[in-house]
Amino acid sequence: MSDLFDQALLADEPQPGTEHERRAARRDRVERRRRRRRRTAVAVVLSLLFVVGLGVGAFLLIRPLFDDRETPQADDFAGPGSGSVSVVIEEGATGAAMADTLVDAGVVASQQAFVEAFSANPAAAQIQPGTYELMAEMRAEDAVNALLNPANKSELRITVPEGWRASQIFERISSVAQIPLEEVEAAAADREAIGLPAHAAENPEGWFAASTYILEPDADATQILSAMVDQTxxxxxxxxxxxxxxxEVLTRASIIEHEVNREEDRGKVARVLENRLQNCSGDGLIGMDSTINYGIGRSGGVPERSELDNADNPYNTRIHPGLPPTPIGAPGVAAIEAVLDPPEGDWCYFVTVNLDTGETRFTGDYSEHLRNQELFREWLATNPTDED
Structure with missing residues (x-):
């Protein structure tokens, strides 16, 4: 196309001399025009490169400004922090939800700083719900580590040993939770509030499970007792x-807790209870000193003759057949399991012959039982004690 254009231009110009000279002149003119076009093209390319270079340089200069605007540096406190701040981490809280809580409490400076620290810590997913005592104005990284430290978790820990009576449990709650005893007793009397089932006796004894409870530090008496009933x-x-x-099961299990303390003896006592109720003597008397002691408000010891003959004590199982009206303490899981699956045996009698070791002899023969009782008296003679 360019050659045709050149030829058209040459045709419009005057043609000198001979044909050879005219052709040479045309070639010179065409060559000069081609060189001009090349120079023009080079100039255009250089100009474009220059403009592009200016644009790239300008972008590189202002890019940090845009980067800062798109991904700003997260606000974070310098730490280490000061004072004490209580924060509650809710059940199922995400890292972002924790961050919001901590920002509101003044523990960390920004949600972004905490979320970044949370994401960078592989153990952060193990943070447990609960109340924590932290410092104000902590570094986000330090706040994550503090939430992973159990020492910073505020909690109410109450342990109920196996066999404890409700009165002992109420006193423990009052002491540990710093709640007036009468307030605990009043809460226990509100059956609906603490979740007692309809088939529980009027006396809630036995429904406050033996266990260790970890609760929020501000838990009230109703919440504490509810947790124990729920556990049962x-x-x-x-x-x-x-x-x-x-x-019935709780009552039997509570007796087991007070009669023996060795694992291997629980099932045997459960079988003794069943045998006495069904066929040992035919009168349905279980004859347990532990129930008599409960009825007179004593935790241990051997009942005196007047106490054994006291028919006014509804827990006197030497006079009143069947099980006592209620459990006599808080049974543990092992005692309940023993009631549900006692071993086979013809045992009707048992006696602990050594209170130090807990050794207990079981028999279905009354004469042998008398001999075992003599062994216990011999042990008592050399080991005076007020315990039964």
């Missing part, structure tokens, strides 16, 4: 105890 209901449900048997 959960245990009975997990063991498949139907509602109509729960009171």
């Amino acid at each position: 209901k959960s245990t009975l449900e997990s063991l498949g105890v139907p509602a109509e048997r729960q009171h």
